[in-house]
Amino acid sequence: MAGEVCKMKATLDALFCGAALVDLHGTIAHANPRLQAMLGTDTGGLTGTSILDLCAIEHDRGHLRAILDRFDEPAEFELNLRLPDGGVMPVVASGSALPKSVTGEGPALRVVTLINISAQRGLVRHAAELAETVTEQARQIQSYSQELEARVEQRTEQLRQANLDAVLMLAVASEARDDDTGAHVKRIEHLARRLALAAGMGEGEAEHLGLSAILHDIGKIHIPDRVMKKPGPLTDDERALIQTHPLVGEAILGNNPFFALARQIARHHHEDWNGRGYPDGLSGTDIPLAARIVRLVDVYDALRSPRVYKRGWSPEQALAEVEQKAGELFDPRLVHLFARMHRKGQVEQDALAYSI
Numbered sequence: 001m002a003g004e005v006c007k008m009k010a011t012l013d014a015l016f017c018g019a020a021l022v023d024l025h026g027t028i029a030h031a032n033p034r035l036q037a038m039l040g041t042d043t044g045g046l047t048g049t050s051i052l053d054l055c056a057i058e059h060d061r062g063h064l065r066a067i068l069d070r071f072d073e074p075a076e077f078e079l080n081l082r083l084p085d086g087g088v089m090p091v092v093a094s095g096s097a098l099p100k101s102v103t104g105e106g107p108a109l110r111v112v113t114l115i116n117i118s119a120q121r122g123l124v125r126h127a128a129e130l131a132e133t134v135t136e137q138a139r140q141i142q143s144y145s146q147e148l149e150a151r152v153e154q155r156t157e158q159l160r161q162a163n164l165d166a167v168l169m170l171a172v173a174s175e176a177r178d179d180d181t182g183a184h185v186k187r188i189e190h191l192a193r194r195l196a197l198a199a200g201m202g203e204g205e206a207e208h209l210g211l212s213a214i215l216h217d218i219g220k221i222h223i224p225d226r227v228m229k230k231p232g233p234l235t236d237d238e239r240a241l242i243q244t245h246p247l248v249g250e251a252i253l254g255n256n257p258f259f260a261l262a263r264q265i266a267r268h269h270h271e272d273w274n275g276r277g278y279p280d281g282l283s284g285t286d287i288p289l290a291a292r293i294v295r296l297v298d299v300y301d302a303l304r305s306p307r308v309y310k311r312g313w314s315p316e317q318a319l320a321e322v323e324q325k326a327g328e329l330f331d332p333r334l335v336h337l338f339a340r341m342h343r344k345g346q347v348e349q350d351a352l353a354y355s356i
Contacts, residue, residue: 005109008098016222016244017251018091018114021098026051026068029109038116040084051112056082071110072097076254081114090117094254113251115222132256184301185214191297194346198337199293212262213294216269219249243278246270261290269294272329285331292331296322296338299329300347315348 005021009030012019018035020028031046039046039054046054055061060079067075074096081089095112193210201209220228223245227238234242249266253259268282268291275283277295287295303318313321319342326335341347 005098008111012111014244014247015113015251016219016241016248018116020046020051020112020114022051022068022095022110022112024068024071024108026064035114038089038114039081054079054081056080056088067095071108074255078117079114091115092117092252092254094251096255115248115252184305185217187301188216188294188297189214191301191347192293194341195293195297195334195338196290198341199289199334208261209265209290209293212259212265212290213297215249215253215259215262216265216294216298217245217249218252218266219245219247221252222248243270246279264288265291265294267291269298271295273331274328277329287331292334296330296334299325300338315342319347 009021009032012021012030012032015032016034018038019032020035021030023029028046028049028051031041031044036042036046052061052064055064057080063077064079067073067077074094076092076094079091079093081091083089091114093112093114095110098109098111189210192213193206196206196209197203220242223242227234227241230238246267246269250263253263253266265288267279268288271277271280271282271287271291272295273284273287273292275281300318300322303313303321304315306312319339322330323335323339326332338347
């Protein structure tokens with residue numbers, strides 16, 4: 001299975017976040033270029049060293065040893081990495097063991113990703129704690145008896161609002177460099193929910209899709225301002241950098257089951273109906289429906305919104321562009337449903353509610 005392991009190494013090398021393959025003893029079998037750049041080491045400088053030696057404080061080493069002792073179990077935690085200049089870099093680390101189908105008869109290996117959260121540590125930690133609290137409260141609610149039905153209804157609404165708050169905090173972090181902070185993602189939430197309902201989803205499913213859509217661009221947290229705010233055309237390297245944000249976003253959203261749909265949307269919301277999108281080149285109905293919905297409403301809202309490099313388009317111009325790209329970028333059926341919503345005035349109701 002050496003070929004499969006090589007493919008896994010190539011995949012890790014393409015990630016914009018730090019990543020490594022680690023064996024049962026914590027020895028690094030492979031470190032991708034991004035991790036080496038984060039730690040200021042030369043190419044190959046981490047291979048053969050212990051991942052424990054990257055920890056800046058003993059508490060983190062003990063935590064990491066405990067996780068290595070449970071090698072087959074997925075884990076997500078925060079670490080403080082030691083830098084060559086004596087500084088410390090806080091990261092969110094996620095890890096899971098590779099399946100036997102990949103490692104074969106070779107040594108057991110674990111994929112570990114490390115995302116620098118120096119600028120967002122407080123926000124990401126608070127959002128993660130809030131999401132975990134929400135999940136725990138949801139488990140508790142399932143055990144309540146029938147006689148507490150009224151209280152359950154009240155608590156359910158509190159949980160829904162807490163979920164929304166957690167999602168919004170993460171989303172606003174990814175949009176914080178735009179002038180309409182928060183407004184874009186709220187429009188995407190409402191438009192995605194409306195289009196999902198038009199496509200035949202139930203109220204609950206459509207609402208969850210709308211909340212998950214808010215996090216579609218969370219991976220842009222790791223794109224530098226010099227690229228995100230560039231007023232002119234992007235170079236090939238800058239475009240390639242931006243195109244890493246779906247995979248980075250999926251990694252940031254971790255393994256919490258509540259964010260499963262958000263991870264799917266984050267990864268696939270730049271796939272095109274004709275198969276020429278990224279990162280996986282999916283086409284047609286192979287693209288998840290949620291991602292197809294967000295792809296359409298995200299482009300429409302981007303056309304309508306002013307940016308540093310363009311003026312906002314009129315509603316008629318933006319709709320005409322969406323209709324022209326049916327069968328190329330967008331699911332033709334969704335375009336038909338969206339156009340019908342637009343001509344009923346439902347689309348611009350959301351634009352006015354969260355002003356463009």
